[in-house]
Amino acid sequence: MEFSLKLSKIKPSATMAMNAKAQELRAQGKKIVSLAVGEPDFNTPDHVKQAAIDAINDNFTRYTPVPGIPGLRDAAAGYFKTFYGVESGPETIIITNGGKQSLYNIFTALLNPGDEVLIPAPYWVSYPDMVLLASGDPVIVPTTQESGFLTSPEELDKYWTPRTRILVLNSPSNPTGCTYPKDKLDAIAAWAVERNILVVSDEIYDQLVYPPAEPASLSPWFAKYPEHFAICNGLAKSFAMTGWRVGFCMAHPDLIKAMNKIQGQQTSNICSIAQKAALAALTGSFEGVKVMREAFERRRDLALSIISAWPGVHCVKPDGAFYLFPDLSTFYNDAVTGSADLAKIILEQAEVATVPGVAFGDDRCVRFSYAVADEVLTDALNRVGEVLTRL
Template sequence: MNISDRLKQLKPSATLAVNAKALELKAQGKEIVSLAVGEPDFPTPEYVREACKKAIDDGFTRYAAVPGLPDLREAVAAYFNTFYNAYAAMENTMVTNGGKQALYNLFQALLNPGDEVLIPGPYWVSYPPMVQLAEGVPVVVPATADAAFKVTVEQLEAHRTEKTRVLLLNSPSNPTGAAYNKAQMDAIAGWAIEKGLFIISDEIYDQLVYAPAEHVSLCSWWTRYPEQVCVVNGLAKSFAMTGWRIGYVLAHADLIKAMTKIQGQSTSNVCTFAQKGAVAALSGGFAVVDEMRAAFRARRDLALKIVGSWPEVVCPVPEGAFYIFPDVHRHYTKAIPDSATLCTALLEEAGVALVPGAAFGDDNCIRISYAVDEATLTSALDKIAKVLFK
């Protein structure tokens, strides 16, 4: 059997691979704590689940329009308008199978072979492969822990070439939790617009930003430059709906039409009754999100207190999401020379599943998700320390 060349260059998702290994060890009877997957431990809100059940009972189980149910697209537009004054219409929105498909559709719609995409690093593991699947070239612009994992305009300009077409931003970031402030974001967006680049802003963690930091959306830039900016979001993180696969996009109507062509030939519509649940989520208020945010912040502070006591470990304070990304490379040894080897040792010796920083473009670090209860988090971090400092 001949597998296509485009697939031969791709690696499986590191986060899902680690989770699969953890599940395998659990099945063998080993006690494993997973801090590897970016998934809230809270249940999907009851009123969202009830709306989905009602849709099923009402027989709402047929094909639907590819870009999404009209009432959900209207709710998505209302979300962007309410939170970020986007002045969006339904025609500027589209519903996708998770934020991941939204990004995949965008790269397929925007890139020609050889086009370059600037990706600030550390980056979410799927960004470079999705660019490659669209025959584009991912160009990583690295930022270090000492720089709080944020890139500058000068760094971006140094990596720009005549082939650069797209800038991909993710704030708050997976894996670092770094969030750009308004001055930083405006400087980067202004530079990109001036250089004629298209900006994709992945804002999936926009509701999980911790005061005094505030989420800075590029919706305002989309309003002024709708042909050069789009915003990707979804319900997975904010409403604990990871398995529902509800993502959405704010973009120019012509780009929405192009993405609809792609989705129409790949997955067609998103699950119809899940969309009804999504309407309930976006229209049912955000009190449950406020509660989850408060819990995540407490867990973040606990994790930082513990990790902050570790000698020769650098860990910038994450302003959003639910990860910390400590730089632990000063504790590498001949036996444990990199993040992948360290995470293997942590899984086998401590029973704690983490994702190596190499998967996110920074081999000096490990990603720790604090989307677990405080007792579990404390215990897991103690186990990590015992292996790291043995």
């Protein structure tokens, strides 16, 4: 069969490939523990599930407006008011099929062939491929461990060209967990305004920031310069709702209209029942979020203490999300030439699934998710440590 040129440019998801390999080994009877997961190991809160059950019983099962039911768009706007003091109306909000569709909508709405998108590395696996699918050119901006995997106006300037249209920022980050402090975020925002580009701020982990760090959002910059900022968020990580597929985006009303046009020809509204669940989540108690945040903070410390004790290993201490991204390149040699080889050895010998850093644009590192129970995490990391010290 002959496929499109676009398809030939994109890679299959590395996370999916690792999951497939883990499944294969499980089928052979191996007890694989997955630290490759990108979702909380908690259940969706009961009041959110109940709202969905009520929606079904009330026959709230028909098409809704493409950008979401009005109450939910208001609630998403209210989220930015509650957490970041930003006043905005429903005309600045679209509800999408996960945070992912907000990103696709934006890239599709704005990019023409030859337009460049700055993506600081390590980056979430999907950004470059999403840009390619939207006919843009991803431009990777490397960061260092010394800078805590954070970029800066000086670094961005090295990669900026007159074709640069968008900068993608992700804080807290998948895969590093690193979180921009407000002053660093402000400096980048000011640079973007000066350079006349749009910052797509993926803030999907903003509820999972560990004290003393504080969540910093670019939404106050959106309030001042709506043409320069689009803020993407969703309920997958904060409310353990990965399967429900609810994302939301705050952007200039013209961009929202363009995203609405694309979504209307693509998927229409997101599931009506999931919208009612999301409404209950955003307008109800955030107690469940707090419980998860405390558990993740404890596990971050637990996992970091084990990983930091591995000989020659350096791991930046992250302030958010639920990933650690240690540099394991000290274990590379003629037979183990990079993170893909190392992740394969870890999977086969320690029976632990991870994601090789090469998938996130940094081949020195391997991503470990700590969204698993404390005992499982301890046992799995100890097994990895034993395998590494034998190398």
